[in-house]
Amino acid sequence: MMATSYTPAVIGGGSMSDINGLDHMGRPSDAVFGEEIGESCGVFGVFGPDLDVARLTYFGLFALQHRGQESAGIAVSDGAGVTVYKDLGLVAQVFDEQRLAGLDGHLAIGHNRYSTTGSGSWENAQPSYRAIGDRTIALSHNGNLSNTSALAEQLGVLQETLSDSELMTEAIGRELDGTDWERALARVLPTFEGAFSLTIMDNDHLIGVRDPLGFRPLVLGRVDGGMVLSSETCGLDIIGADFIREIAPGEVIIIDEDGVRSIHPFTNVKQRTCVFEFVYFSRPDSTMSGQSIHAARRRMGERLAVEHPADVDVVVPVPESGIPAAQGFAAAARVPYVDGLVKNRYIGRTFISPTQQMRDQGVRMKLNPITQELEGKRVVLVDDSIVRGSTTRQLISMVKKAGANEVHLRISSPPYQWPCFYGMDTGRREELIASRMTVDEIADFLEVDSLGYLSLDGLLAATAIDPNRFCTACLSGDYPTAISVSR
Numbered sequence: 001m002m003a004t005s006y007t008p009a010v011i012g013g014g015s016m017s018d019i020n021g022l023d024h025m026g027r028p029s030d031a032v033f034g035e036e037i038g039e040s041c042g043v044f045g046v047f048g049p050d051l052d053v054a055r056l057t058y059f060g061l062f063a064l065q066h067r068g069q070e071s072a073g074i075a076v077s078d079g080a081g082v083t084v085y086k087d088l089g090l091v092a093q094v095f096d097e098q099r100l101a102g103l104d105g106h107l108a109i110g111h112n113r114y115s116t117t118g119s120g121s122w123e124n125a126q127p128s129y130r131a132i133g134d135r136t137i138a139l140s141h142n143g144n145l146s147n148t149s150a151l152a153e154q155l156g157v158l159q160e161t162l163s164d165s166e167l168m169t170e171a172i173g174r175e176l177d178g179t180d181w182e183r184a185l186a187r188v189l190p191t192f193e194g195a196f197s198l199t200i201m202d203n204d205h206l207i208g209v210r211d212p213l214g215f216r217p218l219v220l221g222r223v224d225g226g227m228v229l230s231s232e233t234c235g236l237d238i239i240g241a242d243f244i245r246e247i248a249p250g251e252v253i254i255i256d257e258d259g260v261r262s263i264h265p266f267t268n269v270k271q272r273t274c275v276f277e278f279v280y281f282s283r284p285d286s287t288m289s290g291q292s293i294h295a296a297r298r299r300m301g302e303r304l305a306v307e308h309p310a311d312v313d314v315v316v317p318v319p320e321s322g323i324p325a326a327q328g329f330a331a332a333a334r335v336p337y338v339d340g341l342v343k344n345r346y347i348g349r350t351f352i353s354p355t356q357q358m359r360d361q362g363v364r365m366k367l368n369p370i371t372q373e374l375e376g377k378r379v380v381l382v383d384d385s386i387v388r389g390s391t392t393r394q395l396i397s398m399v400k401k402a403g404a405n406e407v408h409l410r411i412s413s414p415p416y417q418w419p420c421f422y423g424m425d426t427g428r429r430e431e432l433i434a435s436r437m438t439v440d441e442i443a444d445f446l447e448v449d450s451l452g453y454l455s456l457d458g459l460l461a462a463t464a465i466d467p468n469r470f471c472t473a474c475l476s477g478d479y480p481t482a483i484s485v486s487r
């Protein structure tokens with residue numbers, strides 16, 4: 001596998017700008033769906049000389065689609081060069097058979113993006129890439145750096161011109177020039193602060209990195225003689241890979257034709273995994289630190305029923321994020337569990353622009369009530385979280401219009417009061433409803449008959465993991481790193 005000089009062929013996409021809430025292709029942008037909340041991204045990687053690595057990466061990204069729907073991309077190396085293809089849209093919109101057939105090689109990385117830092121433009125789609133001498137590196141990032149200004153200054157570039165992921169690619173590329181991966185990463189990675197689960201590659205190495213606090217997940221698996229990296233275990237399951245283990249916080253895994261090596265370049269390692277991975281982000285069929293996400297969410301619902309009981313006829317989940325907690329609530333409260341809302345699962349970022357009248361219906365684009373299940377009933381509605389409160393308010397009004405006599409809202413996490421700087425772009429503090437209002441005020445605003453949030457202790461206990469291993473900043477204000485941004 002010789003690395004020869006090669007410029008990455010980047011096919012597809014074009015720059016997109018925001019004009020009156022529509023991008024240049026007339027698709028609705030964030031401005032139209034102003035209530036959209038940024039979320040974590042998905043990263044993936046495969047090393048396997050005898051495998052169809054681009055196809056495996058496609059399916060890995062397909063399983064990780066819930067972590068980001070704004071753009072998708074794959075970088076693949078055949079040893080001689082690296083090819084990157086990325087574009088705005090869902091994985092199945094960006095790639096087809098023909099595109100995948102053009103991505104031939106023995107190692108690949110992939111990325112699903114939901115914008116955090118930077119606008120939702122094509123330029124910010126990942127993998128980001130850079131040519132260094134006779135090789136090209138590509139990088140996929142899940143998380144958010146908290147020291148981008150310092151990093152940009154150190155590199156002598158304007159911060160506004162590069163996303164945090166591009167800054168990392170640039171910094172790694174410069175360090176790698178003339179040396180090997182072990183040495184370069186040991187020097188450059190400790191200069192990054194914040195959240196970064198990365199898959200990186202060059203012509204013949206696949207690398208996995210997890211920041212020393214392990215904010216975002218990253219797992220290692222094995223498939224048909226090849227090695228796999230994935231944000232979540234569901235990305236391994238879909239391609240029939242065996243789970244080996246989680247990448248430890250602060251660990252770097254280097255995979256090449258000589259095998260798999262692990263290095264630990266950080267001095268202060270202390271696990272602080274995002275508790276919201278358990279509440280909302282991760283897919284329920286994934287496992288984390290040996291715990292099933294689905295089972296943990298059920299336990300959250302069971303605890304919620306004990307902490308905030310409700311005298312009702314039916315328990316209704318807000319699909320899909322509220323389903324396991326609603327199941328747990330119903331079982332613990334011995335109240336029938338009913339599907340009272342149906343979610344359209346096929347909404348991506350790039351569907352046809354709705355009319356103004358449809359936009360005013362807001363949440364109906366995503367959720368529709370089953371009137372027969374709600375009419376004349378006292379309902380407890382269970383969801384995982386309230387961030388800004390706008391979707392929830394519309395939803396409550398819809399459930400009432402469908403004929404529910406009483407609506408009691410139960411949330412399987414504590415009030416979300418503090419902005420996240422580690423990969424979840426939930427907006428500024430004043431945009432978070434629980435930072436401005438008490439629980440009673442929120443109940444009034446939402447026009448519910450009662451409102452109950454799960455306690456932080458209840459949430460942590462439901463995960464069945466040592467509570468000291470979590471970042472709970474969004475719920476407690478206890479940030480595990482120094483934050484230079486005003487909040």
Ligand code: AMP
Pocket residue numbers: 035036037038039040280318321383384385386387388389390391392393424425426
């Ligand atoms: P809202 O009432 O507008 O705050 O929206 C609440 C809904 O947002 C709940 O159904 C949550 O499951 C969902 N949610 C929570 N966190 C996020 C996130 N980071 N991105 C997108 N949706 C989220």
